[in-house]
Amino acid sequence: SAPQGIVLQVCPLLESLEEALTSHHDTVRLAEQPDPAAYLAEHGHEVVAAVTSARIGVSNELMDALPKLRAIVHFGVGYETTDVARARAHGIDVSNTPDVLTDCVADLAVGGLIDVLRTLSAADRYVRRGEWTPGGYPLTTKVSGKRVGILGLGRIGRAIATRLEGFDARISYHSRRPVEDVPYRYAASPVELAEQADVLVVATAGGAATNGLVSAEVLRALGPRGYLVNISRGSVVDEPALVSALVEGGIAGAALDVFADEPNVPEPLLGLDNVLLLPHIASATRETREAMGELTFRNLDHFMAEGTLVTPVPEVSPS
Ligand code: 8YV
DSSP, X not given: OOOOSEEEEOSOOOHHHHHHHXXXXXXXXXXXXXXXXXXXXXXXXXXXXXXXXXXXXXXXXXXXXXXXXXXXXXXXXXXXXXXXXXXXXXXXXXXXXXXXXXXXXXXXXXXXXHHHHHTHHHHHHHXXXXXXXXXXXXXXXXXXXXXXXXXXXXXXXXXXXXXXXXXXXXXXXXXXXXXXXXXXEEOSSHHHHHHTOSEEEEOSOOSGGGTTOBOHHHHHHHOTTOEEEEOSOXXXXXXXXXXXXXXXXXXXXXXXXXXXXXXXXXXXXXXXXXXXXXOSOTTOSHHHHHHHHXXXXXXXXXXXXXXXXXXXXXXXXXX
């Protein structure tokens, strides 16, 4: 049945999405309220749907302030910022934006991998500094044919693997269970995966279940000739251990699009040429962000018309 009530926009979103929300639904932007807490105290019980980003989610406190809430619609594929079990217990459905960003995130993972093995960003800085002397730039590492371990073989992990097949990569993976119908070797643990990989690519979901999965031990298994690529969540990697490994040569390098406490990047990484630092841009193309905005809107719109979501999050969190 069609829910009656207010749509709460929890945080700033893509402009075209904000416009669609406002022109089709009774939408209130929480961040634009002069006193958000006062607004919630007065109107919280009128809100039936909340639209938020993967980064912000809906906190338990906000959930409690919205007693009639029936849907949480996320812009983004990650939703670890919302306690989904708690939402379900309150009769709230949750959606995200899978598939539409898979290409761009996988593209960026491969771009980061090539950048850090061939030191593209560092070489660019070298040229710009005017330091180019013929033969003066150090040799790097070949990409094609490398052993790549993918942690988390969901949609994005698979898209990364498919792309790397074009580079003759020897691919293995670890996830909670082996995935059927894939030609890649399954490693029983993250340590085993790292031991057998030249490059470890993190493509698992964030959240409590994967917190610190790439531990100091995993980084030791990756070793001084191994590289790390992370396009998932900073929380999956023990960041202090990663910083130590990079500073001390425990691993060879890293391409990082995500960090434990964005937008704060650990200071010791800023001076390292074997680390690619990106500002969480894997899905940030015009095409993909528009597609994410459209899917976010379709979820909200369908919910307001029929009371159900188009792309609800899975019952059990993905691998
Ligand atoms: C965005 C993301 O940065 O989809 C995700 O989980 O992390 C990214 O696509 C995020 O959704 C922006 O809110």
